[in-house]
Amino acid sequence: RHVSIDAVYYFHTRAIAVWGISEDIHSLIHAGVDGIITSNPEKAVTAFGEYPENTIIQRPIVVAHRGVPSLAPENTMAGYYLSYELGADLIETDIQQTKDGHIIVMHDTTVDRTTDGTGAVADLTLEEIKELDAGSYFGKEFAGEKVPTFREFLEGFKDKDVVLLVELKAVDIEEQVLQEIMDVGVEDKVVLQSFNIESVEKFREISPHLSVGYLYSASVPGSPEERIQEAEQMLNYATSIGARLNASYNSLSEESIKYMRQRGLINMHWTFRDQEPFRDLLKKGLIGPITDYTQWLTDGPTYIETPINKRNLKVGKTATINAKTFVNYRTKHKENAETTLYVHDGQPYVNVDRNKITAIAPGTASVFAIHTFNMLEEDWNLVSEPIEINVRE
Ligand code: G3P
Ligand code: CA
Numbered sequence: 079r080h081v082s083i084d085a086v087y088y089f090h091t092r093a094i095a096v097w098g099i100s101e102d103i104h105s106l107i108h109a110g111v112d113g114i115i116t117s118n119p120e121k122a123v124t125a126f127g128e129y130p131e132n133t134i135i136q137r138p139i140v141v142a143h144r145g146v147p148s149l150a151p152e153n154t155m156a157g158y159y160l161s162y163e164l165g166a167d168l169i170e171t172d173i174q175q176t177k178d179g180h181i182i183v184m185h186d187t188t189v190d191r192t193t194d195g196t197g198a199v200a201d202l203t204l205e206e207i208k209e210l211d212a213g214s215y216f217g218k219e220f221a222g223e224k225v226p227t228f229r230e231f232l233e234g235f236k237d238k239d240v241v242l243l244v245e246l247k248a249v250d251i252e253e254q255v256l257q258e259i260m261d262v263g264v265e266d267k268v269v270l271q272s273f274n275i276e277s278v279e280k281f282r283e284i285s286p287h288l289s290v291g292y293l294y295s296a297s298v299p300g301s302p303e304e305r306i307q308e309a310e311q312m313l314n315y316a317t318s319i320g321a322r323l324n325a326s327y328n329s330l331s332e333e334s335i336k337y338m339r340q341r342g343l344i345n346m347h348w349t350f351r352d353q354e355p356f357r358d359l360l361k362k363g364l365i366g367p368i369t370d371y372t373q374w375l376t377d378g379p380t381y382i383e384t385p386i387n388k389r390n391l392k393v394g395k396t397a398t399i400n401a402k403t404f405v406n407y408r409t410k411h412k413e414n415a416e417t418t419l420y421v422h423d424g425q426p427y428v429n430v431d432r433n434k435i436t437a438i439a440p441g442t443a444s445v446f447a448i449h450t451f452n453m454l455e456e457d458w459n460l461v462s463e464p465i466e467i468n469v470r471e
Contacts, residue, residue: 095342142166151216165376181228291324309337379403391437401447415449
């Protein structure tokens with residue numbers, strides 16, 4: 079009763095896994111749960127087997143890395159707002175401390191690469207940093223864009239339905255960061271991460287209610303057994319420090335992704351700039367990609383809905399089904415979708431042809447609506463919940 083697409087989305091964007099308890103397997107699958115608890119596991123396995131090849135139930139959530147640096151200057155409000163408009167589910171940001179103790183948003187330890195100034199952030203005051211142009215290096219249309227303070231970043235998204243993935247790039251700022259998050263009142267929409275294990279541990283101590291990820295890279299072991307063994311060790315480590323494991327994507331294997339998800343650990347992985355590994359790891363069950371190319375995912379639909387979930391049909395009669403797709407997790411806006419129908423091989427009750435069902439013989443068939451779309455240069459089948467077709471004489 080408590081599991082819905084919206085609820086699972088809320089938890090996933092905060093790096094929390096959801097397992098559903100129900101005998102209605104298809105509705106749990108469509109809500110996007112990570113695990114199913116059922117008294118009839120055989121029925122669940124059969125339900126999964128009814129779906130066509132290359133099924134995708136929902137578009138994966140996507141984290142906009144430093145905003146959308148493929149389209150706008152990184153770590154600027156212009157870039158963050160653009161990633162939000164594109165439909166990013168989380169926005170990643172890097173934070174540092176100025177000479178006079180203010181928290182500002184910037185990736186590098188110096189302002190050289192992303193502004194028209196020079197020098198270390200730690201050697202410049204906020205006033206000096208605010209004089210800099212953080213947009214011109216990217217393009218004339220962004221001239222005059224300022225380096226945001228952390229507070230400006232938080233305020234900018236306080237009333238927007240998006241989660242903020244905040245990465246600490248400086249040490250000993252955890253309490254100040256937490257204070258700013260609390261002052262702005264966005265504790266329910268911030269998740270934290272750091273390469274610095276001491277920062278991770280500090281956050282577990284001062285803010286155990288906030289999700290915190292440990293950032294790292296590692297080589298992938300050679301054999302499947304070693305990969306599982308490594309995943310087990312990493313999961314034990316994550317559990318001991320109460321953190322997510324936000325590994326670089328080239329640290330991942332199919333075994334490690336599966337191992338973490340089966341045990342309820344949701345991690346975010348970075349930084350996808352090439353389509354091939356992106357596509358490959360999504361197929362292996364990756365959740366939470368962090369990318370410079372938010373638009374590669376958000377151009378696609380999020381999920382598909384049919385106008386009915388049950389229909390009676392007399393032998394020889396036909397019905398036409400046209401599904402709609404949701405364009406974004408945030409809005410309930412839907413669009414008509416080119417629909418084809420699919421029914422598992424071997425059932426004798428209906429025939430399907432494009433979006434038309436013809437009743438053949440008495441009995442009950444499960445018919446799925448499919449919308450095929452291209453994402454990361456590959457076709458994916460977005461599949462609806464089954465429609466129960468009861469055929470009568
Ligand atoms: O989100 C993780 C990723 O941003 C870590 O690398 O260097 O881009 O901050 P970096
Ligand atoms: Ca970062």
